[in-house]
Amino acid sequence: MDLNAYLTSGARWIEAELDRRVPPADTRPATLHAAMRHSLFAGGKRLRPILCAAAATACGAPREAALLPAAAIECLHTYTLIHDDLPCMDDDDLRRGVPTCHKVYGEAIALLAGDALQALAFQLAAQTPVAALEIVRELAAAAGSQAVVGGQVEDMLSEGQPPDAERLRYIQQHKTGDLLACAVRMGVLAAAGTPAALAAATTYGQAIGEAFQIADDILDATATTAQLGKTAGSDAAREKNTAVSVYGLDGARALLQERVEQALAALADFPGDTAPLAALARHIATRKN
């Protein structure tokens, strides 16, 4: 399959839906909606919604079945990025080569834009035609204190601490893996997939979640700021626990390969077309930004 065409088509598909679902930038309060749109339409790769759609396809359903949870997960992901970039967190000025939300709209509006995007994520998830309640439950669990927010907290607490493989695994699993696994599982639920497919989605999602974070750590250690569209080398500067600081560059690369193979092995339990999920798993390991 042509992954580039698939990614481009998926990004356009979800961006059109987000544009329909987020109030226009002239709807009161205009500044808030402009800030939400600034971050939502700042050129993300839309990996989570595309994974959600690919999971529906792997269950034999059309991607449209996953439209609302796909839009929801992108809103949730975008809120975490806005809050991560705030001065009291990572204090980043650039994200995907674009000024971060608080650099354009100020800290208070950025904080509130993130808050509103989290609420919007649940509003969209609750409108899914099939399995809406299960999908809301998935999303709420993945967004919570023992998932994405917990991973974020441990990541922050790990700064300046000695390398720690167990803490790193916690961070990778929860900061990144839980949301990716949630995207895939919501796609299965929206497609009325089998319990076996749902279990496979968890294995696949957690494996690519770890792979994604390891690839990120490798890129942060090896790529340039221009290549990344964000400041390179910032993990080392902050003395963060990363796959590279814990396992070294070669060890991190070997672990990355292992996780991709785990993800691919899980695909046997889906009844439909798994080519997109397979290509996405490989892409996550080899991406350049």
Place this chain on the structure above:
Amino acid sequence: MDLNAYLTSGARWIEAELDRRVPPADTRPATLHAAMRHSLFAGGKRLRPILCAAAATACGAPREAALLPAAAIECLHTYTLIHDDLPCMDDDDLRRGVPTCHKVYGEAIALLAGDALQALAFQLAAQTPVAALEIVRELAAAAGSQAVVGGQVEDMLSEGQPPDAERLRYIQQHKTGDLLACAVRMGVLAAAGTPAALAAATTYGQAIGEAFQIADDILDATATTAQLGKTAGSDAAREKNTAVSVYGLDGARALLQERVEQALAALADFPGDTAPLAALARHIATRKN
């Protein structure tokens, strides 16, 4: 009825449930759960969950029917308080006489504790035994950019601006009213109430929401910091649009009375015991802190 006993009993009821539902302060990440608990158990009046329970009672159901949405609305309310108190927002050191979350745990953890409490609110709402999906939809709408977050944004933008009755109404309705109306409506939904009761809940909730905010503005202008447990006179210091700045003290008091009467008139459309809702509406107008 004995409103004080009712309030005390309701507060204990919901606090026991929150204690069961929020991970213990030694659950990883411990700092995050400690911060969530710090703000959740800082002595709030639990007005929103009590209203939710009273609405279930007004539909002829036991308050237990409303337990999960009641816990959810308190989590959502607490998250908004944590974020409102942050330095980039109101920069408050005290809330209910207790140091604010970021004064104890730092800004980053306070931000994330608020984020996790919003997710927890949806997790709890989605577990309601009856009408869970409708309840999630209510909560998501009330939490969103055109409700509580929108009201917060307009409140912030009103600082230093000339008094503006239209903007004040927007702020009162959305910053406070939407969440109170949501609490009452969720209680009706959880009690499988009639459409007429649901409509009455909206009227009652919006009216007491405005009454609550007007009473707050009057208290800020007339009470002392010791009486309030938070800094008095802060609205005037920030040149905020309040009922007192727009209508004067007497005008604000007249408007408050009008709103309470609207709320009481709406109670005729409930089939069950409305004494608690009536007492709560009067209490909101006459409270001293």
